[in-house]
Amino acid sequence: MTIRLAEIWPIAAPATFKLHFARWNRINQPLEAWARSRSEWQKWQEHRPARDDFNRPLIFSLMQFYHEPDTWLFGGVFRVLGRHPDRYEVELAGEGAGFIGRLKLGSSYRNRSTRVNFENHHADLTVLEILREPYSGRAFPGFDEIDLGFEELETLVRNGRPDWKAALESVKGIYLITDTMTGLRYVGSAYGDNGIWSRWCSYAATGHGGSVELRKLAAEPSLAYIRQAFRFALLEHRPVGTADEVILRREAYWKQILLTRDQFGLNRN
Incomplete structure (x- = not known):
């Protein structure tokens, strides 16, 4: 009705x-x-x-x-x-x-x-x-449905959305960043103690997460280009207890498959 x-x-x-x-x-x-x-x-x-x-x-x-x-x-x-x-x-x-x-x-x-x-x-x-509470970000959709613009990632990190934080802290994995303005892609991995969440918090804070190529795109203090262009997806997730060597090997696999080390991508190693 x-x-x-x-x-x-x-x-x-x-x-x-x-x-x-x-x-x-x-x-x-x-x-x-x-x-x-x-x-x-x-x-x-x-x-x-x-x-x-x-x-x-x-x-x-x-x-x-x-x-x-x-x-x-x-x-x-x-x-x-x-x-x-x-x-x-x-x-x-x-x-x-x-x-x-x-x-x-x-x-x-x-x-x-x-x-x-x-x-x-x-x-x-x-x-x-x-809604029971004022909106503070989209509810966690499940690992296989993650598709985030940078601006939305900022919101989730700034508000510390507990469902996203708990889920992404519990896994290591390989992620994909796509520059939607150029089509270029970057494959990265998270293999530390705090999993994907910690790694993505770094991106939300800086726009580049320490990557040399992404740092060039995040040169503007306002991160205007990053907010407009970047999208994040999770390619693969593993339990947080997975050996780091396994994650690094899978990261190399995805870089090879998606051709992100050449003219189609933003990886430099």
Whole structure:
């Protein structure tokens, strides 16, 4: 049975709101920005393009829950305090505070404009789920289903997602990093005491994890290119008690199979 947002949250004056459908801006996913930093998420409301899109007192903000089609996560109601030529001045309002980061709504909205009049959409927004806790990263999908953009990896590491941490600490393995802008690939391995988790935490912190070739791509302090281009996958996992020699041998195998030591890859040994 479909439940409409208006049934659980009647809003007396929808015409005082603009609705913000925040989605990927070709650099960042708003969902990861919110999970990473509330102040970073607020900047998505402060950004002012050429047009005065937020021309009403309030903003009802949604972020695309990009793992699931037609799904949006509520990111708060913001009050517009000032409109400057280059930015908006906003503050988080109290309305719907208990739903922030928890209320998942359904909408098939796909138009180009991301800032629209709220009253045109309020009646069509459906309630999909209310999370028990505010979103802090995607639930661990299993070792065979790992496919992470760098930005999502940052979120998981920064928030110390316990399901990911426990799973990846328990295994050694071989992983693949793909530069989606060039198609070049890098094969690496994790064979220390803390398994894959520790190794990937190093990437989240630096962007390159110590690799000479990846260090060149992570030269920008903001890691902008890395966030846009890198994806992580797990090629093979073994119990944490597996001998390091086995992991290194399998790493060499994957480098050979995927041709990552020549023009198709980023490995240099």
